[in-house]
Amino acid sequence: MINTSMQEAIRGRGLSRRDFLKFCSLMAGVLAIPKSYAKNIEIAMETAPRTPIIWLEFQDCAGNSEALLRASRPTVAELVLDVLSVDYHETIMAAAGNLAEEAKDAAIEKGGYILVVEGSIPTADNGVYCTIAGRSAVDILAHAAANSVAVIAAGACAAFGGLPAASPNPTGARSVMELVTDKPVLNLPGCPLNPVNLTATVVHFLTFGELPAMDDLHRPLFAYGARIHDNCPRRGHFDAGEFVRAWDDEGHRKGWCLYKMGCKGPVTFHNCPAVEYNDGTSWPIKAGHGCIACSEPDFWDLGLYNQADLQKFAPPSTYAPVQPPTQHIDPAAAGLIGAAARLVVGAAGAAAYRSLTKPDQPEGSDNAPAEKG
Ligand code: SF4
Structure with missing residues (x-):
């Protein structure tokens, strides 16, 4: 393990104290914690040793590594060389062949590292569909996970199987959390992941000594706790029934809902x-x-251009019942229910409320608000 503190390493690369403090504030913002915690992050970054990382790639397109290489908050030089100590990463390390394998084995033997896995793991036919240096991905993952302190599944394939696991999944592709069950596993799905979320996860681990709070899919709440629809800049157009109906139509050029x-x-x-x-x-x-x-x-199996089923985010059962569309709804009561929906489940709840209270639609129509124009 390299014992240089991150602050020393960052200073060594010519970054100012101001840049360092800006980085700490940025991380507090991404982690959605009060700004006052920026001080805790600052202290942890000044004193913590650089975190050793072993990065494995299996069935993937290297898109997450590419995203990492293009990060500039911090730049890849700061992230890879200063903030983290990437002891093994096939795509970006200088060593190759036996030297690379020896470097990985040495890092695993030392232990205490965070294991980052990119790509899914094929399990069919004894894992023959992904082998490196004569060993299957299943084997390599088990060996590397054993001495790790935590495992991060980087990207959709590692987190949930991704494209290799799409139907009919010929290689028996599995996610990291399906195969590693005795270590804390955190998923950072996305195609690719956002490197800011990876950095923030590591910063959280260093500052608070644990992985951030997660949802039931092992995703950190700071990054996956809110629905895109609830924070979408086009949301007003959804509510107003203003939809793009064809690429490059008038609504598309005006930035309407997609x-x-x-x-x-x-x-x-x-x-x-x-x-x-x-x-x-x-x-x-x-x-x-x-x-x-x-x-x-399973997002590949949803169909990229199929419409999402809005009934899936209907308000929870504990929430005041919505009257069937055939009954009269007093406008004032409807307003209160709508307001409660916004409070309980955010703006999406109100949209679901509207979709549930509008008259039955002809067969083949969707549940989105009535279209304008
Ligand atoms: S459906 Fe419309 S409002 Fe919702 S996330 Fe998509 S573009 Fe944004």
Whole structure:
């Protein structure tokens, strides 16, 4: 393990104290913790040793490594060389062949590292569909996980199987959490993951000594606790019934809602609207394409341009019942229910409320609000 503190390492690369404090504040923001915790992060970063990382790649396109290489908050140099100590990463390490394998074995023997896994793991036919240096991915994962302190599944394939596990899943692709059951596993799904969320996860681990709070799919709540639809800049158009109906139509040029073009924002949890991709440059919905639900399990099987089923995010049963559409609803009462829905389940609840209270639609129609124009 390298014992240089991150602050020393960052200073050694010519970054100012101001840059360092900005990094700590940025991390507090991404982690959605009070700004006062920036001080805790600052102290942890100043004193913590660089975190050793072993990064394995199995059935993947290397998109998550590519995303990491393009990160600039911090830059890849700061992230890879200073903040983290990436002891093994096939794609970016200088060593190859036996030297690379020896470096990995030495790092595993030392222990105390965070294991990052990119890609799914094929289990059919004794794992023959992914082997490295004569060993199957199943074997390599088990060996590397044994001495780790925590495992991070980076990207949709490692988190949920991703494209290799899409029907009919010929290689028997499995996710990391299906195979590693005796270590804490945190999923950072996305196609690719957002490197800001990876850095924030590691910073949380160093600051608080544990992985951040997770949902039941092992995703950190700071990054996957909110529905995209509830924070979407096009949400007003959804509520107003203003939908894009064809690429490059008038609504598309005006930035209307992409639900009818297959946007899965109503059923997807991710912090894309807040942190965006490519250092806050843009993200799919901002660029004019609907969300494809890449942070949700089995998203390849949903059909990229199929409409999301809005009934799936109906208000919970503990919430005041919605009257059947055939009954008269007093406008004032409807307003109260709608307001409660917003309080309980956010704006999405109100949309679900509207979809449940509007008259039955003809067969083949969807549950989105009535379309304008
Ligand atoms: S359906 Fe998609 S584009 Fe429309 S408001 Fe929801 S998340 Fe935004």
